[in-house]
Amino acid sequence: MMPFSCDACGKALTSETRFTVQIEVYPAPDLAQLPPADPDCDHLDAMHELICEQEEADSDSDLNLLLPAYQKMQYALCPACQKRFLQDPLGLDSTTKLHFSEN
Ligand SMILES: [Zn+2]
Structure with missing residues (x-):
């Protein structure tokens, strides 16, 4: 079987540790x-x-x-990135942190 890797960090994934994220974007x-x-x-x-x-x-x-x-995207995530994604799905937190680290 083709090994999967995390789309966020590149870590190799097994079927037990792989999470799938599906994002659909369409007009309200x-x-x-x-x-x-x-x-x-x-x-x-x-x-x-x-x-x-x-x-x-x-x-x-x-x-x-x-x-x-209409856009449908699918990503594979490792458990760590899945946790991070759920805490901050839009990546708002990381942009704030970047601003803070620059100061
Ligand atoms: Zn990852």
């Missing part, structure tokens, strides 16, 4: 699911609205995958 749901003006949808009719929304939801999910704003 309320914006992404905003129904486009559809002449076939009579929004005054609740029944039609429901049917149209279901159809739009289906096509929306396909559309989201094609949007350049």
Whole structure:
């Protein structure tokens, strides 16, 4: 089997010590699911609205995958980096520390 290595520190990983991080980035749901003006949808009719929304939801999910704003990333982490990631997923802490060490 191909040995895995931590994407953060490069340490070799076994299946027991490997953690997977999946990051999905996409436009906020309320914006992404905003129904486009559809002449076939009579929004005054609740029944039609429901049917149209279901159809739009289906096509929306396909559309989201094609949007350049949609990004899905996957990383393998060792236990130490997994802990660090969970404590500071956006890396905000490390940038603060950098500023402090420079002073
Ligand atoms: Zn690591």
